[in-house]
Amino acid sequence: MARKSNPYSVIGRRQPKLDAPLKATGRSVFSDDVYLPGMLHGKILRSTIPRGKILNIDTSQAMRLPGVKAVITHKDSGGIMAGPDQQVLCDDQVCYVGDEVAAVAAIDEDTAIEAAELIKVEYEPMQAVLTIEEAVAKGAPVLHQYFEDNYADEKDLKFGDTEKTFDESDHIRTDEFTINPTHNCFAELHLALVDYSMPDKLTIWTPNQTAILIQQSMATSLGISQSKVRVCSLNTGGAFSGRGTVRPHHLIAALLSRKAARPVKIMADADEEFIICRSGGRDKIVLKTGVKNDGTLKVIEADFMHDCGAYVETQFIIMTIVSANLQMLFKLEAMRYRGRLVYTNNAPCFFHHGGGIVPAQFALGQHLHCVAHDLGIDPVDFYLHNAVGKGHTTLSKTYYASCGLKECIQKTAKKSGWKKKYGKLQPYRGIGIGCGVMSSGGKGMFQHDTSAAFLKIDEDGRLSLFTGLPDMGQGSHTTMAMIAAETLGISAEDITVVSGDTDIAPFDVGAFSQRGTFTTGNAVRAACRDAKKQLEKTASQKLDVKPSLLVFKDNKVYPRGFPEKAISFEDIVFDTLHSQEGRYVMGRGFYNSPTQKPALAYSFGAQIAEVEVDPETGIVRLLRMTVAHDVGRAINPLAVEGQMDGQVFSGMGQTLFEERLVENGQVLNPSMAGYKNPRPFEVPEIEHIIVETIDPYGPYGAKEVGEGPIACVPHAVANAVSSAVGYCFRELPLTPERVLEAIRKKNRQQ
């Protein structure tokens, strides 16, 4: 892997994660590892029907069971909302199989399960709406009283004159796609441990990717002030876009704890996990594209519908992500987009890894693959011809200050040997390319997108860095330590990152929208510069040189050009404290990207997949992935590769294997045995290509790599399968059944 020369001491090193020794030895603490004195176990009783009236709830037997300490129904939670359209516990109606109806807390899990089974609920079933088509049909039952129809939200966008550009196009193509529901497969199942024994403070331990949003939502729902809620994040066993909101189980644990005046832990079992998780819902996407004969893209029109299930959260973001994927990657003259979220009586959906990205990129990839095929143009040439570049402004007025898309396409094509392989492989072998774009930052949740950081430096020169950014495994705390170390000229191992407790850590919107490295990284850099100024005062006096001429490097401080005059960093810190001023060095900083757009920086990627299809079984084997990503600058190349690997894995899973089968609102395969995932034999060889475009706004030029690579995977893998069997796929995932059906259809056509 070729890298440009690196002017830094810490940035750019292959740094093992600082917390890896704890994780390798089983010492890392996760929420389920917390056992509190007097802790009870909670269990939720869930609806067994997809839609119906609750006629009666009888809790008398459950309350009499020895060991039961609290039983709650809507009578205890009346008025408390778990979301914009959802009560914590249903009052008179249930909306999906799994809806929360009642809950118990008992001295152990066995007693809690037994008590929950003793609660008798009488239902009057109502006609359920289980598909997008049924929900939008004329005369369909309206599922929520707040709306006149079953559209939970919609988004209409129009850029340029689409009618005129379609008229000017030489070729127009329309395709319709279906993407089936998925499941996030967190290693750590959903869990909430809440101590609300005393009314003046609520403490919650729960895996999450944004402590601040959990804190704010808990406080708002329960009608208490924000500082009364303390969120302890500890470690999080996978987040993948799905751990950003408060769910009923968080609030139910709180209500049980308050009622019993003891801490309560609720952990999902394997079946429940597929309900609580709220992963990807079914999507329908229609794409229509106008293009010139020379391959110049002119216009895209898209209609997107998403089955969000019984309740909504912040899925308006999915609609935004889908539209962004369609118009931010290639130069277009016009675009029209209509996105709609549709209520049904299925389990509520939210984000699977790359929420909205995988559906949009599968559809866009297959569609453009067919457009290129119609025109007889090599897909790599087609993408290079239309790719955006540095200085480009998109139809939505987003400006790219750095862009390595063309470099990614060229490098993957070269490394994979594309020209020698495309169209020239043996039967049932295929090669396909995919491209992606991703923002680094997430304005839109609030007016701001702020991260704050502070730090203290002790007499031995060691630094404690306080951040509200969670580390769910992506290695963000190591990245923050590296940015701090580089800025102060010390080593990453000299830094302790303190996080995971809202009583201690400063404000941070959280680890989503790929804002960690870019936004919190900039905040950490600002805090370090603040501390550095304080140290420069001491160093400049001792070395008799202007502060601007000081160099902080390798745990030393010296005048530029005179390393032999160096004083150790530790001595400068010591002398700053042991001076007449007696200054204890503390730095503080915050960052909010100065833009009205969702983000200031955008990363780009290209990937090439090579597959082999078994024509007898339809099984696809992903042989090789060549993965290029424009990360701005790789702070930690080892972690960048890890992010690429994980996203190839998740993206190939969603493209080839993963499907949450739902019938009459019931999940039919709620286990890792029934819900197919790739395992070690399925993972391909991966070639990593890190492209560095040094973004002017990123900390040390860095952008994101936390979700960008997954955008390319379904695009590339599906295109490779298409090439192998000569068929355009219109339904995801490409299971053996669907691939076999495609081969048979293709053979019948010949």
Add this chain to the structure above:
Amino acid sequence: MKRMITLQVNGDTCEVAVEPWHTLLDVLRDQLRLTGTKKSCGIGTCGVCTVIMDGLAILSCLKLAIESQGHDITTIEGLGSADELDPVQQSFIEHGAIQCGFCTPGVIMSARALLDKNPQPSDEDVREALSGTFCRCTGHIKTIEAVKHAAEKQAGAGGTSDGQ
């Protein structure tokens, strides 16, 4: 009705009172507070709770506590020493094979059991040994690399005492 049983865990003899339906995983975590072994699916599909029993990698969520008596059990806390990590642990750290870390103890125990039986595994042997575990973050790419590297390093250091 609870009954007293004796378990041999990481070289220690532990007496615990268990219900007949309690699993080894329940006892390790809830009674012995060996929380390095994680609980996830609880039905034997994810491999997160893998421990080593008499040299074999087993799923502790599918093993009843009462049938674990008289067997030699090693958990993640039993690997390495106070001064030195197990080569598998060290290799996982160096190769970036750990991300969220929740599945890591199970994956490391599966790898350790493999190398104890087969100190020089092929690529296929490694993939097979890790097939019972699920790792969403790393996609198993760097875990496979780390196990192979640990085997090489261990062979260089003269192998293990348990090796064939």
